[in-house]
Amino acid sequence: MPSPQGSSRRTFLAASGTGAAAVSLGLALPAARAGASQLALDGDEFDTLRLRWRDLTLGTGFDAKAEPYATKLAALGTAARTALATMAPATGSLWPDQPLTVPATGSANMSASYGRLSTMAQAWAQPGTGSTGDTALIAAVGRGLDHLHAQIYNESTKPFGNWWDWQIGSPRLLLDTAVIAYETLTAEQIAHYAAAVDHFVPDSAVAVYAGTSTGANRTDLCRVLATRGVLGKTAAKIALARDALSPVFPYVTTGDGLYADGSFIQHTWIAYTGSYGEVQIDGLSRLFALLAGSTWAVTDPNRQIILDSVERSYAPFIHDGLMMDCVNGRAISRQATDDQLMGRTIMAHIAMLALGASAAERDRWRSLIKGWVDRAPSVPVLADQRLSVANLALLRAAVDAAPSAAPAPTGPRLFPAMDRAVHRGTRFAASLSMSSHRIAYYENGNGENLRGWHTGSGMLAWWGEGFAGDQYSDAFWPTADPYRMPGTTVARKPLADGEGGAWGAARPATTWVGGAEDGTYAVVGQHLKGLSSTLTARTSWFFVGNEIVCLGAGITASDGAPVESVVDHRNLGAAGTNALTVDGRRLPATLGRHDTFRRARWAHITGHGGYVFPDGAAVQALREERTGTWRAINTGGTADPVTRRYLTLWCDHGTDPTDASYAYVLLPGARQLETAVRAADRDKVRVLANSASVQAISAHRLGLLAANFWTAGAIGGLAVDGPASVLVHTAHRMATLSLAAPERTGAPVELVWDRPVRSVATRDPRVEVLATGGSLRLRIAPGTTCGTVRTNVVLR
Structure with a gap:
């Protein structure tokens, strides 16, 4: 399976200090020489690449005596000396706590052991560690590499456990360590390590773009091959690595990879712009930099797709320096990797990629980074000790070189290929996670993310103005109620850990998921079916500036379990006492307090935001303290209890409801008075329909009409x-009609708008204009399967 038991590729590699590339790379290489196609060349170019890879791993251009580097380097030295002191080569292990022969954990322990050797090598090579140039330390690294080669990672061993450790995790760390320690190793040692890598990562590993050799995994395999070629001075390996990258570049329409709409999928069914997307942009940014200007430079014109992905795929999910968890897959359950660390690491990869981009791209990306850094809450990005020295230095250089700080964007972005949407108001960002027969409810595997059951059932995560961005990074995942993810409608039927199966097996048999957007507003919907339950519903979200209108209808189930629509599940932190006010009444901040409101019109949580119930709603409110452990959701986490306080608002539909519904307006970041005023303004946004056949709203002052038609039908002149x-x-005698067919069957859809239209100004080629005049008739052309199509018309 894709990653080590109880841990992640990131855990090993981040612990080893590998991250972004050097700040001041010398990208110019000697001109290509005759004989470059031979299996082995003179050492000059190989040596240049090896030294460059060393810089990519260690970082350059930083002052080791200045912060945050001084503290980081000192900690690196301490970790290295601890590893040296506890290293005890023996049959079946290099460290007593990392046995290599246990079938269930041996492969992961092998990668962890290589990770400790990498830490030791870096402490020897980096300045300011207290072990810089320590001959005893680097000699121990050589002995450790030899011991692991003799005990497990050699040409005679048959792989067991996790394939990832043998083909990616261990060889990456082995090769990086050997590059750092190169001058202290003999030719015989390097030959042994290269032969072992050749055994476990043969050329055939990238012969076919399928299975475990796609997307981020393919990028990692190419990284191994390229580093192996550089270390062993084998031109054919480097050329193979370069050429094997090409299948990663083009847009895909199914399976793993980047999609034209900005989606990134890994493991066939999982939205993975974070986590595996991080691995991909990390590997590609490094390989582009490593090979730039060399005999093996990456010149495939499709590499531009990777450069375009910075703004099409990655930036939309980065909010003030954090990577939204809706695209982090099972990594949300990892104790050592939260949304902020993921986002900051990807920012460093973007800075690395910028070194080989056009001047315009480089300036735009550095401005993005500076904006994220300036707006980042909690721990400042440039002082985050969780980042490697190389990443810290690279981000510092990008910020210093940025022409300006890019402001936070506004508006929606839809990613129909992975059932995700993002919306930003002027003071908040929100993400929406859905699922269908194309995208899983959630991913679990290797004992990770065991209770992510409902994270793809319409989870609406948001970060509002006036609230620190640690809503989901501050121990949310081990302490939150997994049956009460914000925005979801769920049956509280008990589910087993890993319910539905591993690696994306848990997928609903639904097709209607998606929506339409015009760059300013959006309408999104999900035909919801419960995981391992009879629950079914139609849920819609309308992104309207600083508001999100949330509708649910047709809510029906027969599991003998209560059904709830969760308005919100706010993490108040370890000691939060944020006030809850409902219809002007401020409630006591008493833990365990459970209130029922028969006809609430609005609610507000101090420091977070407001909620408006247009027609009044029966709302439940619970203030509680919740305790959990990381190990309960990830077998690799600790069993130490963690406690956080929560305020939860929900609509209780009772047991086995039939055609139940809800309607509320989310106002992230709103103040209490603003929420009360909005609740009194019944005309700002009106709900025109909320049924299992159509859900629609209008905002007359904005000139907005939006609808999700679950079946053929009519509403509001549409x-x-x-x-x-x-x-x-x-607006101004012009109208933009944005249409989508979320089922993506390719069947044509015809629309009639009962409004006099003088002419069609512009249209998407996939739109057929059937009539203008007294009304407008349009048709989404047959074969249109993804995304929004737009038509601009002149009104009479």
Whole structure:
């Protein structure tokens, strides 16, 4: 399976200090020489690449005596000396706590052992560690590499446990360590290590773009091959690595990889722009930099797709320096990796990639980074000791070189290929996670993310103005109620750890998931079916500036379990006493307090935001202290109890409801008075329909009409002959109609708008104009399977 038992590729590699590339890389290489196609060349170019890879691993351009580097380097030295003191080569282990022969954990322990050797080598090579140039330390590294080679990682061993350790985790760390310690190793030692890598990562590992050799995994395999080629001075290996990258570049329409709409999928069914996406941009940024200007430079024109992914795929999910968890897969359950660390690491990779981008791209990306750094909450990015020295130095250089700080964007972005959406108001960011027969409810595997059951059932995560960005990074995942993910409608039927199966096996048999957007507004919907339950519902979200209108209808189940629609599940931190006010009444901040409101019109949580219930709603409120452990959701986590306080708001539909519904407006970052005023303004946004056949709103002052048609139907002057999402925005005698067919069957969908239209100004080629005049008739052309199509018309 894809990663080590109880841990992640990131745990090993981050612990080893590997991260971003050097700040001041000498990218110019000697001109290509005759004979470059031979299996082995003169050592000059190989040596240049080896030294460059060393810089990529260790970082350059930083002052070891200045912070945050001084503290980071000192900690590196301490870790290295601890590893040296406890290293005890024996049959079946290099460290007593990392046995190599246990079938269940041996392969992961092998990677962990190589990780400790990498730490020791870095402490020897880096300045300011207290062990810089320590001959005893680097000699122990050589002995450790030899011991692991003799005991487990050699040409005679048959792989067991996790394939990733044998083909990616261990060889990456082995090769990086050998590059750092190169001058202290003999030719015989290097030959042994290279032969072992050749055994476990043969050329055939990248012969076919399938299985475990796709997307981020393929990038990692190419990284291993390229480093092996550099270390062993084998031109063919480097050329193979370069050429084997090419299948990673083009957009895909199914399976793993980047999609034209900005989606990134790994493991076939999982939205993975974070985590595996981080691995991919890390590997590609390094390999582009390593090979730039050399005989093996990456010149495939499709590499531009990777450069474009910075703004199309990665940036939309980075909020003030954190990577939204909706695209972090099972990594949300990892104790050592939170959304902030993931985001900051990806920012460093973007800075690395910028070194080989155009001047315009480089300036834009550095401005993005500076904006994220300036707005980052909690621990400042440039002082985050969890980042490697190389990453810290690279981010510092990017910020210093940025022409300006890019402001936070506003508006929606939809990612239909991975059932995700993002919306930003002027003071908040939100992400929406859905699932369908194309995208899993959640991913669990290797004992990770055992209770992520409902994270793909319409989870609406948000970060509001006036609230620190640690809502989900401050021990949310081990302490939150897994049945009460914000925004979801769920049956509280008890589920088993890993319910539904591992590696994306848990997928609903639904097709209607997606929506339409015009760059300013959006309408998104999900035909919801419960995980291992009979629950079914139609849920919609309308992104309207600083508001998100949330509708649910047709909520039906027969499991004998209560069904709830969770308005919010706010993490107040370890000691939060944020006030809850409902309809002007401030409630006592008493732990364990459970209130029921028969007809609430609005609610507000101090420091977080407001909630408006347009027609009044029966709302439950619970203030509680919740205790959990990381090990309960990830077998690799600690069993130490963690406690956080929560305020939860939900609509209780009772046991086995039939055609239940809800409606509320989320106002992230709103103040209490603003929330009360909005609740009194019934005309700002009106709910036109909320049924299992159509859900629609209008905002007359904005000239906005939006609807999700679950079947053929009509509302507000709009009519469609099949399932569709429709968004109409009218302004100054012009209108933009944005349409989507979320089921993506390719069947044509016809729309009639009962509004006089003079002419069509512009249209998407996938839109057929059937009539203008007294009304407008459009059709989404047959074969249109993904995304929004737009038509701009002139009104009479």
